[in-house]
Amino acid sequence: MRIGIQDGQLFLGFGSIQRVFDDSSLWDPLIRLADHYSAPRTHGEAAAFLERECGLSPGRAEEIVEIFRSGHYLIPAGSYRPEDRYSRPSLFYRLSGADSQEVQKRLADSHIVFLGCGGIGNLMSVTLATAGVGQVTLVDADHIEKSNLTRQYLFTESDVGAAKCEVLARELRSRNPDVEVCTIRRRMTDLSDLAALPEADLLVLSADSTGITELVNAHCVTTETAWLNVCYVNDIAVWGPLIVPGKTGCWSCRPLTAQAPSGNAELDALISCINRRYQAPSHGPTNMLSSALASLDALKYLGDFGFVQSLGRRVGVWTHELRLDEQPSIPDPDCPTCGPLQP
Structure with a gap:
């Protein structure tokens, strides 16, 4: 995913996974969580990070994590391997929420x-x-x-x-x-x-x-x-x-x-x-x-x-x-x- 701000709106992802946020109070936890996911995290670890670093309540932290889970922004750790011939298409298949390994097997x-x-x-x-x-x-x-x-x-x-x-x-x-x-x-x-x-x-x-x-x-x-x-x-x-x-x-x-x-x-x-x-x-x-x-x-x-x-x-x-x-x-x-x- 990529993130951008334009005309007072935060764009979380683009294309089919794009979500736009007008509420600037969400920008900080969303951006920080996106950066936090640069390394493998469990959903529990992600929620705990938001509570600790952004001062969110447990319920609010879960809501932010769910945005990432339901928006097809996350992939399983280790599933993207640049040395794999089909690594970049696998990211494309995941835009629709598909399991890229299953897609590749069906194609094969x-x-x-x-x-x-x-x-x-x-x-x-x-x-x-x-x-x-x-x-x-x-x-x-x-x-x-x-x-x-x-x-x-x-x-x-x-x-x-x-x-x-x-x-x-x-x-x-x-x-x-x-x-x-x-x-x-x-x-x-x-x-x-x-x-x-x-x-x-x-x-x-x-x-x-x-x-x-x-x-x-x-x-x-x-x-x-x-x-x-x-x-x-x-x-x-x-x-x-x-x-x-x-x-x-x-x-x-x-x-x-x-x-x-x-x-x-x-x-x-x-x-x-x-x-x-x-x-x-x-x-x-x-x-x-x-x-x-x-x-x-x-x-x-x-x-x-x-x-x-x-x-x-x-x-x-x-x-x-x-x-x-x-x-x-x-x-x-x-x-x-x-x-x-x-x-």
Whole structure:
């Protein structure tokens, strides 16, 4: 935690653990106790310190100690070890009150499949692999092109022409040799292709081939596999919904993307023709934004801590005006894809 004073207020911690105190009579015991906790203390020792050094009554001292206990400001003595690869993330997990060792174990026991190894696949896979997810499977049939290098940051000019999934696997292994990385060089065109995928705790879809979203949704509902859609829509960074079959709605429950007008075959055909000519304006910072927010949700889901922002909703950040949009993925009991699984 950090402490600051601004505009006549004491800030005890910042971000999710932030508490603000206007009552200046609390400043002295709070600051002194924060300093006292720089060495291991029992709660009884902390309360006794406040009684002795600040002249507080036993009841008042207990109230101050409880602020630290309930505010996620304290960690068990010896749990932070700088020599540990995951020491700094462990402090992050504790912001939500989670046991960081349990979170790290859940991540180590997890398997995540990335369907697509482009800009989003690059960024998310390295984030999850270096965070300690135990097994990563990379699925992509494409080869690296020079135009990929503006946003697919784990590739270099010397990799141009090589298979994306193989180069990405090499880079992940070099960053965390404890993670098992597998590759599948195969294009996913139908349900039989998806059926060849290994079982996983989470599937991340970042491929953009026509109809792939619907195929992945059908596959994941059938296999009861959680999956997360991550993409960009021009300059909107998009992630979600995180779909957990049997707990949330699925992609088929409610239209989340604009569709061709119904009842006019000619206009439908023109729209399809226009869309086939479309080339997505992929841009590094937009890729990074959607990948970062989606990676955080993936870690929260696999590590079971905090609140998963995209659970049951699709979220978009409009980068040209910094605006947030969301589309709830409302379960439809009559959905032909996931209706039978809904409680």
